[in-house]
Amino acid sequence: MDIFLQGIIKAIELLITFDTEVLGITWLSLKISGTATFISLFIGVSIGTAVALNDFFGKRVVISIINTGMGLPPVVVGLFVTMMIWRSGPFGFLEILYTPYAMIIAQAIIATPIVMGISLAAIQNLPPNLRLQMLTLGASRLQMVWVLVKESRLPLLAAVMAGFGGVISEVGASIMVGGNIKGYSRVLTTATVMETGKGNFDIAIALSIILLLLAFIINFMLTQIQQRQRPQ
Amino acid sequence: MTNFPIIAVQSLIVKRGKVTVLDIDRLDIVPGRTLALIGPNGAGKSTLLLTLAGLLPATSGGLFFHAKPIGDRSSLDMLRRNVAVVFQEPLLINDTVYKNVALGLKFRHMDARQTAERVEEAMTNFGIAHLAKRSAKTLSGGEAKRVSLARAFAISPGVILLDESFNSLDPPTRETIIDDLQKTLQKTKVTAILAQHDREETLRLANDVAVMKEGRIVQAGTAAEVFNQPADEFVAGFVGADTILEGLVMKSIAGLMEIGVNGHIIEASGNYPQGTKVHCCLRPEHITVTRAVTGKTSARNIFDARVEKIVRQAYFYKLILDCGFRIGAYITLPSFEEMDIREGSLLKASFKATAVHVIKSGA
The missing domain is CATH 2.40.50.100 (RNA polymerase II/Efflux pump adaptor protein, barrel-sandwich hybrid domain)
Structure with missing residues (x-):
């Protein structure tokens, strides 16, 4: 039990002393995962809504692909992104391998299908006539879509939570495309993996607690918004 | 006022797949009057309403609004901006009653002062002015129905279409809402088309009646004509x-x-x-x-x-x-x-x- 106790004491110590390295790692984790979630929100909601509102040949296949994407293994994404931005890869000229940009791209690819799948289901779950009702009230197509997205804001917040939760806690893709470079691309999950490998369980536990706290705080804030929005 | 039809339908056919769901030879909607479409389930009443609202494309035939043919995008937009539909379910957005009633006006970018005037008048007509600040999701079925009616009237439509709007309400609520609707129709002189099941409501609200069966109109005329002189056994049975x-x-x-x-x-x-x-x-x-x-x-x-x-x-x-x-x-x-x-x-x-x-x- 000592090992856990030591870890918790170390975590508290790191937190109350505002350890600059830990703060830096935490801030970078937030920046990378926050940006990736934001990008996934933009792409996921747009495509999810478009798929939900339009009938086209092969729609069910597309929905199945999106739903499969919701469980995309981060290491597969990591491998794919690494190959794409490898020096000799199609986007090698960008020279972003082992940078936070590569991590943002990988995390956005992981989060986008999650956000897309939830938005698609949310829009499809609205009353079918709501869309027609908006059109008969004189809404343009853009106004109609905006109302429908606003009406789905509760499940969309769930999508944000799921997307953010998915990327802040993933390690496979981040380590593969980010390289875990100290002070540059080291985030909470990659640092935890490294410290565990070195046998520094106290620091690894401390980092894990911070990661859990961070995920809790973000989700707590979003839940507060979600519950306030809920019809009484 | 001229009796030139506000909406006219000519040889209209609507198909779903290979099945013809609507086959209307001719239907003229006279301005200022209330027409009830009656008929059994599956007769095509709701399909006809959706077609008249420009929400369901016709397979062939003509739909005219103020004698202008409806077909291309701009004519469809023009029709939709002049026609209000009240569906069976209230379909309110998750916002206050006021914002729900004002929704159509917001889509039209109407200024705040004019919006307030229109919304207040519509809310007063349907007895919901005191609910203005309430969240629409906390309303009873009857209140929600009143909000959806007020929202439709607030945009001052040329024609209002009501699709079996009172089905889910209890009899006393239904009674008072129909009363308010009747008064508002008389006051605003808005042309109305109702898809109806109930004979008594039809007689209370409608000047004209069209009886539908299997996508066709089998008899149309004034309410008195259709109810007292049904054209055939089917109509006779249906009108009671x-x-x-x-x-x-x-x-x-x-x-x-x-x-x-x-x-x-x-x-x-x-x-x-x-x-x-x-x-x-x-x-x-x-x-x-x-x-x-x-x-x-x-x-x-x-x-x-x-x-x-x-x-x-x-x-x-x-x-x-x-x-x-x-x-x-x-x-x-x-x-x-x-x-x-x-x-x-x-x-x-x-x-x-x-x-x-x-x-x-x-x-």
Whole structure:
């Protein structure tokens, strides 16, 4: 039990002393995962809504692909992104391998299908006539879509939570495309993996607690918004 | 005001897959009047409403708004901006009552002052001004329905379409909402088209009636015409002439016919020649039931009747009587108790010759 106790004491110590390295790692984790979630929100909601509102040949296949994407293994994404931005890869000229940009791209690819799948289901779950009702009230197509997205804001917040939760806690893709470079691309999950490998369980536990706290705080804030929005 | 149709439909066909769901030869919507589309489930009432609102494309034929053909994007937008639809479910957004009523005006980018005026007037017409700040999701079914009606009227539409709007409401709520709708229609003079099931509501709200069956209009006319002179057996059954008897004209002199029905003679107004096979339609409210016929009566048809079945309804009883042929009749609760009617009771059933609507068989 000592090992856990030591870890918790170390975590508290790191937190109350505002350890600059830990703060830096935490801030970078937030920046990378926050940006990736934001990008996934933009792409996921747009495509999810478009798929939900339009009938086209092969729609069910597309929905199945999106739903499969919701469980995309981060290491597969990591491998794919690494190959794409490898020096000799199609986007090698960008020279972003082992940078936070590569991590943002990988995390956005992981989060986008999650956000897309939830938005698609949310829009499809609205009353079918709501869309027609908006059109008969004189809404343009853009106004109609905006109302429908606003009406789905509760499940969309769930999508944000799921997307953010998915990327802040993933390690496979981040380590593969980010390289875990100290002070540059080291985030909470990659640092935890490294410290565990070195046998520094106290620091690894401390980092894990911070990661859990961070995920809790973000989700707590979003839940507060979600519950306030809920019809009484 | 001109009687030039605000909406006109010509040879309109709507197909779903290979199935024709709507086949309307001609329908003119007269401005300022209320038309009720009635018919059984699947008759095409809602499909016709959606087509008139420009929400369902026609496979062929013409739809005209103020004589302008509707087809391309701009004409569709113009139609949609002039037509309001109230669906069966209220379809309110998760916001306050005020913002819901103002929604159509917001889509039109109307300024705040004008919006406030319109919204307040619409809310007052439907008795929901006191709910303005309430969240729409906390409303009762009746209140939500009032909000959806106020929202439709707030945009001052040229035509308002109501799709079986009162189905899910309890009778007292329904009653008061229909009352408010009736007053608002009279006040605003908005042209209205209602898809309806209920006969009584149709009679209260509609000037004109179109009876639909399998995607077609089988009879259209004023409410009085359709209800009192149904064109065929189907319409007769649907508009509530629930006694429909097969008969043969035995004699026809000077607008009065004697019709043989199951060995009995019914006198009816009309001019069909002797030997014509006909259907005699009788509405239950046109039949008088007594213990015995005393004094003078203007009814030309008086029959001995045995009570076969008693059905309790909201404000009266419905009696199924065997007069040698079966007829249905209404009786008020006090009369029912006073006459001590039971199943098997022997009564007199009488009705005037003018109460019998005669349709030529196969018409």
